[in-house]
Amino acid sequence: MCYHRPFDFSRIVSPAVLVADLHSHSRASDGLLSPAEVARRAAANGVELFALTDHDDLGGLAAARAVAEQSSMRFIDGVEISIEWGGLQVHIVGLDFDPRDEALNAGLAWIRSGRIDRARRMSAELEKVGITGCFDGAMRYAENPSLISRSHFARYLVEIGICKDMRNVFESYLVPGKPGYVTHRWATLAESVGWIVGAGGIAVIAHPGRYKFSRLQMRNLLDEFKNCGGRAIEVISGSHSQDNVSQFSRLAREYGFLASCGSDFHGPEESYIDLGGTMPLPAGLAPVWDAF
DSSP: OOOSOOOOGGGOOOSOOOOEEOOBOOTTTTOSSOHHHHHHHHHHTTOSEEEEOOBTOOTTHHHHHHHHHTTTOEEEEEEEEEEEETTEEEEEEEESOOTTOHHHHHHHHHHHHTHHHHHHHHHHHHHHTTOOOHHHHHHTTOSSGGGOOHHHHHHHHHHTTSSSSHHHHHHHTSSTTSTTOOOOOOBOHHHHHHHHHHTTOEEEEOOGGGSOOOHHHHHHHHHHHHHHTOOEEEEEETTOOHHHHHHHHHHHHHHTOEEEEEOOBOOTTTOSSOTTOSOOOOTTOOBGGGGO
16 A cells, blocks of 8 residues: 655656556455456556556456456556565565466465465454454455455554544554554565566566665665566655655666556555556666566
8 A cells, every 4th residue: 555655756857658557456455446447547547558466366357458458558467466575574566477377376375365364363453452343344345355454454444433544554553563463474585576487477576665674674675586586676656755766766777677667556545646647767767568
């Protein structure tokens, strides 16, 4: 989700003209709109190159692709894989892979298999601080129960008046050190990148500006990611600040990474930036779509 002050993209000057949005979510994971609705909204907003990247699931791709094929919008198969690195949850986006790949599908199924147990543990922790009914409440927001997430819990806590908005829920309850956070065994960096590359796709570090890493930790992440076969990094994200854009533009050049961009759209009411709302990549970066 996007919970940081967004970057003023109007300040970027770039000769690129392609309108690309390669990070978005639907109700197939933790978004608010159906896959078809997300694709229609992207097309209506002038997106020319679009990827649906639901968390740990490929179930929305066919519906989104069908809508894209009815418009002039090019569709890219995508996914956002939950991993653990450095004791924190990190996300790796996969783009332009074969969605029928057996190893990728098996890996995603394994990740999904632990989400319901994690949700029950989150609910138990919240009950300890007097907030009851969270598991059932969160499940009402999850179209696919095997993909229940912190976002579904956050929506329920806003609904019952515990917090005023999603951002406040995450800050107060759903991050490390807070009452509703529990640890979980996600995939490793090597596993996630291996699944994506094995399926013929490109692995991308999602919204790196959101991770609370030191400079050394970030470099260690980028080193390991590249050694595993990772090729790209999100320079432009709905949650990136101006400093983030400058920092990750520099690191993309230094590491020889392709540059990606995406709104991380979840829904009209929850996203700082709408589909297609990000400006083109800064000049001098190699865009990820050059490799599609």
